[in-house]
Amino acid sequence: MLFNTPAFEQLVDALRRLPGVGKRSAERLALHLLSAPGEEALSLSEAIVEARRRITRCSQCCNLTDRDPCAICAHPGRDHGLICVVEHPSGAMAIEKAGAYKGLYHVLHGALSPLEGIGPDELAIDALLRRISGTVREIIVATNATAEGEATALYLSRVIGQRFGTAVTRIAHGVPMGSGLEYADDATLAHALEGRKQL
Amino acid sequence: MVLRELHTDGFRCLASLAFAPGRGVNVISGDNAQGKTSVLEAVLYAATSKSHRTNQETDLVQHGRPGFRIRVTAQRPGRDVAVDATWWHGEKRFKVNGVAQSRVSDILGKLPVVFFSPEDVELVRGTASIRRRFLDMAISQLEPPYLRALQQYRQALKQRNELLKQDRVTGDLLDAWDEQLVRHGTVMVRSRQGFGQELARFAAPAYDAIAAREGLELSYLPDIEVGEDYARVLLENRDRDRRYGLTNRGPHRDDFELTIEGRPARQFASQGQQRTAALALKLAELKLVRERIAEYPMLMLDDVLSELDTKRSSRLFNTIPEEAQCLLTTTDLTTSAVPSGLACSVFRIRNGALTPA
Numbered sequence: 001m002l003f004n005t006p007a008f009e010q011l012v013d014a015l016r017r018l019p020g021v022g023k024r025s026a027e028r029l030a031l032h033l034l035s036a037p038g039e040e041a042l043s044l045s046e047a048i049v050e051a052r053r054r055i056t057r058c059s060q061c062c063n064l065t066d067r068d069p070c071a072i073c074a075h076p077g078r079d080h081g082l083i084c085v086v087e088h089p090s091g092a093m094a095i096e097k098a099g100a101y102k103g104l105y106h107v108l109h110g111a112l113s114p115l116e117g118i119g120p121d122e123l124a125i126d127a128l129l130r131r132i133s134g135t136v137r138e139i140i141v142a143t144n145a146t147a148e149g150e151a152t153a154l155y156l157s158r159v160i161g162q163r164f165g166t167a168v169t170r171i172a173h174g175v176p177m178g179s180g181l182e183y184a185d186d187a188t189l190a191h192a193l194e195g196r197k198q199l
Numbered sequence: 200m201v202l203r204e205l206h207t208d209g210f211r212c213l214a215s216l217a218f219a220p221g222r223g224v225n226v227i228s229g230d231n232a233q234g235k236t237s238v239l240e241a242v243l244y245a246a247t248s249k250s251h252r253t254n255q256e257t258d259l260v261q262h263g264r265p266g267f268r269i270r271v272t273a274q275r276p277g278r279d280v281a282v283d284a285t286w287w288h289g290e291k292r293f294k295v296n297g298v299a300q301s302r303v304s305d306i307l308g309k310l311p312v313v314f315f316s317p318e319d320v321e322l323v324r325g326t327a328s329i330r331r332r333f334l335d336m337a338i339s340q341l342e343p344p345y346l347r348a349l350q351q352y353r354q355a356l357k358q359r360n361e362l363l364k365q366d367r368v369t370g371d372l373l374d375a376w377d378e379q380l381v382r383h384g385t386v387m388v389r390s391r392q393g394f395g396q397e398l399a400r401f402a403a404p405a406y407d408a409i410a411a412r413e414g415l416e417l418s419y420l421p422d423i424e425v426g427e428d429y430a431r432v433l434l435e436n437r438d439r440d441r442r443y444g445l446t447n448r449g450p451h452r453d454d455f456e457l458t459i460e461g462r463p464a465r466q467f468a469s470q471g472q473q474r475t476a477a478l479a480l481k482l483a484e485l486k487l488v489r490e491r492i493a494e495y496p497m498l499m500l501d502d503v504l505s506e507l508d509t510k511r512s513s514r515l516f517n518t519i520p521e522e523a524q525c526l527l528t529t530t531d532l533t534t535s536a537v538p539s540g541l542a543c544s545v546f547r548i549r550n551g552a553l554t555p556a
Contacts, residue, residue, distance in 0.1 A: 112375065114361035119372070147354040151375040158371045186304065186343040 008034075060131060062124040063107045064089045072096075072104060079103045081137040085128065085156065087111050087144055095142065103140070106131065111148035112155060120155070132160065138167045145173055145191075200311055200497050201274040201524045202242065209264035211237035212551040221544040224516070224525045228556070229548035235528035238553065239314065239499045242526070245271040245284045246310035247336065248293060248303055251318070256286045266290075273310055276494050280309055304346045307339050311488055311496035315481040317506060322480055323464050323473040327454035334455070337484055338394050341491050345390045352383035356446055364444040370437075377433045380449055384429055387450045388421050395419030395455055397490070401483035406459075408518040409482075409511050410475050414460040417480075422452035474506045482518060495523035504529045516541055 008030060015026040033041045057063070058070035061083075065071070072078060082103025086092050092105040108123045120126075132139070141156055143149035157168040173191040175184045184192070205218040212234045229235050236252075240259075244250050250259060260267050266287035273280050283294040293300045295309050321329045339346040359376035362368050399417040406415035423429045432448050433440075440446055457464040457480075459472050468476065481498075488496045498519065504512050504527075519525050545556040 112358075112372070114358050114365060119365075119367055121367075147351050147358060147379055150379055151355070151358065154378050155371055155375040158374055162371075187347050190344050190347075 057107075060127075061105050061107060062109065062127055063092055063105055077102075081135055082140065083128070083131065083136060083138075084140040084142050086142050087149060087152070091142060091144075108143070108152065111143055111146070111152040113148045120159075123152075125156070125159070128156075129159070129163065132164050132166055136166055138169060140169050140171060142171045145187075200280070200494065202497055202526070203272045203274055203279070204270075205238070205242060206270040207241045207267065208269075209261045209267035210241050210269060211259055211261060211267075213237050213241070213261075213553075214551040216241075216551075216553060218546070218553050220524070220526060220546075222524055222542075223521070224519065224527060224541060224543035226543055226545045227526065227528045227548055227553070228531065228545065229528075230530060233548045234551040234553075235530075235548055236316070236501050237551070238548070239501050239526055239528065241269050242271060242310075242497070242499065243312060243314050245269045245282045246307075246312045247340070248284065248291070248306050249336075251314060251316055256291065259286070271310060273497075282306075282310055304339075304343050307346065308341065308343070311340060311492065311494070312499060313481055313485045313488065313496050314499045314501070315478060315503060316501040317474075317503075319477040319481065320470075320474050320506075322477045323457055323468065327452075330455055331451075331453055333480070334391055334394065334453075337488075338390050341394075341488065342390055344386065348383040348386035348390075352380060352387060352450065355379040355383065356449070356451060360445045363440050363446070368441065373437060377430060380433065380446070381430045384423065384450045388423060388425055388453070391450070391453060392419055392421065392425050394487070397487050398480070398483050401486040402479050405482040405486070405518065406476060406479035409478060409507070409514050410472070411510070411514060414458075415464075415476055415479055416458045416461075418456050418458075420454045420456055422448055422450060471508070471511075475511065478503065478506075478515070485520075485523065489520075489523075495520060498523055498525040500525065500527045502528055502530070504531060 011030045011033070012026045015021055015029050016023060021029070033044070054066050055064050056068065058065045058068055058073055060069045060073045063070055063072070079102050083106050084095060084101060084103055085106045085108060086095070087108055087110060089107055092107060095101050106124070106128045108125065110118055110123050112118060112120070112123070139156070139160055141153040143152045153170055160166055160168050172195050173188060174195065175181060175188065175192045181189065201222060202220055205216065207213050207216045218238065227235050227238060240250050240252065244259070253259065266285065269284040271282045281296055285292045293306050295306065300306050322333055335349055339349065355376050359373070359380065362372060362376065395417065396419070402417050403413070403415050407413050423432060429449070436447050457476055459468045459476060464473060464476050485496060485498055503515065507515060546553050547556045
């Protein structure tokens with residue numbers, strides 16, 4: 001029987017460590033990988049190794065990239081006076097997809113969390129401070145709206161304010177465009193009301 | 200709200216149950232360990248996603264079953280509500296009118312209930328944390344922003360306390376967490392203050408009505424007063440906080456005081472007075488919720504008659520508003536305490552099976 005064999009359990013455990021994968025999905029994925037033709041599992045593992053080898057952190061914005069500096073940092077048409085700070089590459093990807101932002105990014109790779117042993121040294125905060133020069137006009141903090149994301153935003157505004165005096169702004173939280181108020185959750189609505197603007 | 204039907208499967212010792220109580224007072228009578236409390240507990244779980252007896256769902260599962268299902272249908276002004284609460288193979292799922300809900304804040308308040316159990320005497324004689332839990336639970340059912348502030352406050356407090364224990368704590372880092380304690384703590388204190396005042400207003404007459412004498416007073420004791428500069432208090436206490444490795448000041452230290460005839464009920468009241476005061480708090484909550492949402496929550500009284508003498512019992516029945524639905528458990532099969540004029544349905548429970556009497 002397959003179950004309880006160490007090799008199977010090891011694979012399931014490894015898959016479970018991936019974000020959004022629970023016990024059942026992990027078992028399903030593991031079973032699929034094991035019952036599919038051998039090349040399929042092999043090509044997946046090769047793809048992972050290859051991607052890990054080629055993709056590194058950009059020396060400037062710390063985002064994931066296959067060349068250094070990354071395409072966005074190297075782009076002459078981007079506004080190099082604006083830096084948008086996000087927790088994870090997924091945040092930068094989301095904003096980039098929206099297409100309305102023409103500045104640069106900075107990826108912290110996490111948020112402050114003493115409980116997980118994450119302080120400023122574990123995040124790409126020094127790298128951010130090194131980027132701030134006279135040409136940077138504004139730092140937009142787009143960390144998540146969690147306790148940790150908010151604390152990180154506040155910490156950045158303190159540190160940047162003290163050392164550079166560069167403007168630090170926080171993205172607004174509001175009602176999704178093109179949808180009715182009734183579809184927004186309570187927290188977002190409350191935030192949107194607090195952050196209302198004069199017409 | 201009026202509970203129309205309760206279905207349970209695999210919950211505690213209850214047999215697969217389909218229970219349809221009437222309007223007004225419903226008496227569930229049976230001997231000890233037959234499942235009386237479990238019926239109320241099932242409704243409470245569907246309404247709040249929590250049990251009053253345990254924090255572990257495994258305790259709620261019938262022996263040998265993979266989980267439990269609860270379905271509550273209720274009539275509320277305007278629309279009926281159906282809540283499905285399941286805990287199956289370790290996974291908790293809630294549906295409201297068939298739509299899956301992932302957050303507690305989206306569940307609370309859908310089935311407004313007020314629950315009294317004999318252990319609630321601890322509200323009067325127990326520690327402040329028990330009274331805070333009562334405030335938090337009651338206000339969360341009424342004000343979704345309160346629950347959100349509470350969750351964020353708790354998370355920030357945990358993070359700050361952890362930070363205080365670390366060597367690399369700096370002022371800038373503490374500032375980051377302080378700001379959140381202030382933002383969310385301020386919301387909490389404002390809500391607790393308003394709730395406390397209203398509760399005090401309803402608790403005094405509720406106590407009078409059952410005890411037939413005046414004397415219960417309630418006052419909210421915030422650690423940080425409304426309008427006080429909490430940020431500054433945190434700043435002033437930083438050295439002390441670092442020495443203790445925890446946050447000394449804030450709404451997590453709040454309490455409310457109950458006095459009976461001018462003396463603190465916690466130390467000076469008799470057992471009977473303490474029980475009556477605890478019951479008065481719950482009846483006050485019933486009235487308060489009625490005032491806020493223009494509808495009576497369902498009242499559940501677990502084993503309340505064994506706590507009160509005959510006079511107090513019959514006065515209790517007189518204080519239950521006619522429009523409010525009530526589920527009441529008792530070991531007394533004669534239900535002699537129920538006033539003869541009162542419309543009530545009686546059910547008997549034996550080995551987890553419920554039948555109309």
